[in-house]
Amino acid sequence: MSMERREAALNNMSVGPGDDLLYIVASSTNTSDTMEVFEQVVRVDTETNSQAFTLTLPNVSAAKGKIYDIELELDDANLTVQDNDDDAGLTDIVMDTAGDYVVLMSNGFMWRELAGDVYSH
Numbered sequence: 001m002s003m004e005r006r007e008a009a010l011n012n013m014s015v016g017p018g019d020d021l022l023y024i025v026a027s028s029t030n031t032s033d034t035m036e037v038f039e040q041v042v043r044v045d046t047e048t049n050s051q052a053f054t055l056t057l058p059n060v061s062a063a064k065g066k067i068y069d070i071e072l073e074l075d076d077a078n079l080t081v082q083d084n085d086d087d088a089g090l091t092d093i094v095m096d097t098a099g100d101y102v103v104l105m106s107n108g109f110m111w112r113e114l115a116g117d118v119y120s121h
Contacts, residue, residue, distance in 0.1 A: 026053040047074035054080045060088035064108030071101040
């Protein structure tokens with residue numbers, strides 16, 4: 001468990017299979033993370049240390065039927081959401097403004113964007 005995840009657990013923010021909320025604080029030592037299947041609500045803070053952050057989705061087949069809500073809560077740097085190289089058809093999603101969000105669903109084969117206030121490239 002990373003230091004940021006331990007801190008979130010201590011602050012009762014998430015990190016176990018019984019919790020679906022994950023709060024990530026980007027820092028010079030924490031610039032990327034891979035979501036667990038059960039982490040369906042993710043908030044990322046890049047304001048603390050102005051470090052861009054890359055968030056990798058869980059495997060699309062393992063996430064079949066699940067919906068994920070990802071938000072850039074506080075920003076001084078970009079948040080990039082990407083699939084985990086499993087040919088799931090997702091173009092990288094870049095968030096650059098506090099409040100940007102995306103809601104994704106896995107059908108077991110592809111990621112589908114259900115809603116969002118971001119751009120892909």
